[in-house]
Amino acid sequence: MKKKLLGLIALMALAATLEGAAPQSDEVMAKVNGVYVVNTTTLGKDIQGYVGTTPVKVYIKKNKVEKVEFLKNQESPKYIARVKKALLNKWDGLKVKEAAKQQVDGVTGATFTSDAIIKNVQLALDYYQQHK
Numbered sequence: 088m089k090k091k092l093l094g095l096i097a098l099m100a101l102a103a104t105l106e107g108a109a110p111q112s113d114e115v116m117a118k119v120n121g122v123y124v125v126n127t128t129t130l131g132k133d134i135q136g137y138v139g140t141t142p143v144k145v146y147i148k149k150n151k152v153e154k155v156e157f158l159k160n161q162e163s164p165k166y167i168a169r170v171k172k173a174l175l176n177k178w179d180g181l182k183v184k185e186a187a188k189q190q191v192d193g194v195t196g197a198t199f200t201s202d203a204i205i206k207n208v209q210l211a212l213d214y215y216q217q218h219k
Contacts, residue, residue, distance in 0.1 A: 116218055123147040123219065125211035128158060134210070136162050136203035143204060145178075145211040152178040152186045155208055166197040170204055178208060187212040 116125045127134075128142040135141075139161040146153040155175050157167065173194045178186040187209065193201030 115214060121148060122153065123215060125215050126158070127207040127211050130214060131207045131210050134203050134206045135199070136160065137166065137197075137199035138162050141200060141203040141207060143207045143211065145208060145215070147183060147215055150183050152181050152183065152212075154179055155204075157204075162200050166194075166200050169197050170194050170200050174201060174204055178212075183212055183215060187216065 115127075115130045116123055118124075123146070125145045125147070126142065127144075128140075131142055132140060141160045141162060142158040144156045144158060146156070155178055157171065157175075160167070162170075174191060177191045178189060181189060191205050191208075193205065
């Protein structure tokens with residue numbers, strides 16, 4: 088019994104140590120190797136595309152957008168491909184303040200999906216500016 092208790096205490100101490108060494112993160116934003124990653128899964132849970140939510144991850148390094156990445160969603164692969172081709176690189180390389188002001192047009196024929204992606208990116212950039 089004492090061995091189990093000591094083992095449990097040691098495990099808890101190890102977990103506490105590892106937690107302190109973990110990258111800075113919260114539910115929405117994490118910082119790993121100098122790159123902030125903003126995930127809009129919970130942040131943009133009310134932003135709807137044509138079929139459902141359209142969460143993204145926005146990668147930011149040295150206050151510049153590195154890339155925008157789609158996360159799992161229920162949108163049609165056909166429309167996602169069109170939006171990916173036309174939209175995802177529109178913010179790349181821009182300073183966060185410039186990217187936040189960027190006027191990006193939606194993709195004709197995939198308007199709901201485009202608008203949702205644009206709103207999610209905007210939400211991620213706003214969150215970053217408020218919480219960095």
